[in-house]
Amino acid sequence: MYLLDGIKAPSHATFGNFIRNELASSIEQIFNDINNYIFEVDNVDLEHTYIDGTKIEANANRYTWVWKRSCIKNRDKVFDKISTLIDEMNSEVLNLLGVKLEKRDKYAVDYIQDMLDNYKKATGLDINTFVSGRGHRKSVHQRQYQKMLEYMERLKGCANYIEICGDSRNSYSKTDYDAAFMRVKRDYMGND
Known part of the structure; x- marks a missing residue:
């Protein structure tokens, strides 16, 4: 290394010991000092929080749109599976x-929850004894219960998407619910 002037470079264990022994107690203080310096130098406004998705993108996903018709189609498929x-x-x-x-023909989330409670009561199923992972076989009761629970969660998601869309809209963006979703010339899904 050019900074050592021919002296042997310290090993990774030396760096690890320094971090563990010397910096462990003061790492929070160092972090706070760096943040305070950045806030002062860049004049960061700490009084306001931006939540509209334009300043900071929370959902860093390319597929940030929701189409109402596809949600209805997926919901109908879940109804058939149920x-x-x-x-x-x-x-x-x-x-x-x-x-x-x-x-x-159609199922509400509350109805499925009641159905799961009745199923659990009728079969004497205990959620605390569920097995999972390699080397364990799920019982028929557990498999059916968990599958119905998964379908219920999917129905909740579809219902939430359709509710956000409302009656007057056909799509929305996940990052900003109020914004109308506009199609760019080329999208990531190849629908151009």
């Missing part, structure tokens, strides 16, 4: 117990 899963639950598990879950 109906299929209810058929499985009725035939494999609940028929033996003398209980039957009701199928519908």
Whole structure:
């Protein structure tokens, strides 16, 4: 190294020991001093917080638009999957117990939550005993319960997107809900 004037360079262990022993207690103070210096030099306004997405991009994702029609289509697919899963639950598990879950054309999140509570009560399922990971086999009850829980979460997301879109709009941007989504000439999805 050119700064050492021919002296042997310190090892990585030396740097590690210095950081661990000398800087560990004062790292917060160093961080605060650097921030205060930057705030003073650059005249950063600490009184205001910017939340509109124009100053700081929180969702650093290229796909920041939501289309209402695709959400409705995905929601309908989830409805079909829920109906299929209810058929499985009725035939494999609940028929033996003398209980039957009701199928519908459309499902609300509250109805699915009630259905999951009834399923848990009827099968005596204990969430604390769920297994996961390699080398563990999920029971039929656990697999069906978790799949229905996943569908419920997907329905919540679709309902949230459709609610944000409202009746008068067909799309919106995830970074700024009030802004109308405008298509650029070339988008990342290749829809040009």
